[in-house]
Amino acid sequence: MPILKIFWTFFRVGLFTFGGGYAMVPLIQEEAVDRAGWLTTAEFLDGIAISQLTPGPFAILATFVGFKAAGFLGALVATLGIFTPSLLVGWAILRLQVFFRGVSAMDRVWAAMRAAVVGLLLGAVIRLGLSSIPSLPFGAIALGAFMAARRGVSPILIVLIAALIGLMFS
Amino acid sequence: MAKQGESEKGRARPTLWQFFSVLLVVGTIAIGGGRSIIAMLERELVVRRAWLGREEFADTYAMAHIIPGVYSVNFGVILGFRFFGGVGALLAAIALVFPSFLMVLLLSKGYALLRHTQAVQGAFQAVAPAVVGMFSAILVGMGRTLLRTPLDAIMALFAFGGFLWFHLHPAFLLLAAGGAGYLLATAQRLGR
Structure with a gap:
């Protein structure tokens, strides 16, 4: 059943996401783009742009990828799958009154995992960059977006300006 | 389902519906991912409505980072659990995710047509x-x-x-x- 596979894939992505939604990018890249082949790297980048344009959590990227994989039903189960682990683990923690923060060794575990997320994301960005920057002008767009984002320009504005530049030269 | 007036350390708690509607509004208008969701929730829950103390807010925020998933949704889920149990957690997740789910669905459809x-x-x-x-x-x-x-x-x-x-x-x-x-x-x- 492809629908079950989509749910299970995003369930695992949700289970291994710690911190912000950006931590999902390397996981979804590995599972949906490289392994399952539900979408191309170019389409994945388009999905990232769309997720940044819409309000709400960035993790909604799952909806886009699920839609590419299997239409509406795919979008629905991908979204359910990605948020189910939070509900289950959140419920278990509060139910069992286990407060990981009290265990000093756990602090180290979370710190190490978050540091690993930074490394994974760097790997993902390099792979995405290699496929989306075929020539110098595209590199200039990436550099411009980087500097604008560093100065706090809203992602929506950056995406819109880039889209406009793309329209002018297409 | 209404648990209005129930207090923890003398603090007024919202009804399930009040809680759900505030989160739904935040889920609909908070553009910019988790950080802006948390910033808006802070303003709405702590500053404006005083349903949550600063310390409780900080505790919930820290906890949202250590359970799997996205911290912004986790934040709502944990609060939902604390205030109303499982139903509250489920509704919190729906309120934060459903508006963007609909929008991404529409955009995905448009993207598929115009790609x-x-x-x-x-x-x-x-x-x-x-x-x-x-x-x-x-x-x-x-x-x-x-x-x-x-x-x-x-x-x-x-x-x-x-x-x-x-x-x-x-x-x-x-x-x-x-x-x-x-x-x-x-x-x-x-x-x-």
């Missing part, structure tokens, strides 16, 4: 490198706050190399990093 037109292809061809640039900026910020010790930097380097060159699964690398962190902490404790 092959020259204009859309041209636009997205330029948006892709912009996304890479924005992510690099996000990465710089994350690196500055998350890589505090040389040990953190080594963990990041191992995850980076394992993912990019050895094509190891990200989940495996995360678990390995967590395991290494646990071993180091234990070794440190025993060495004392």
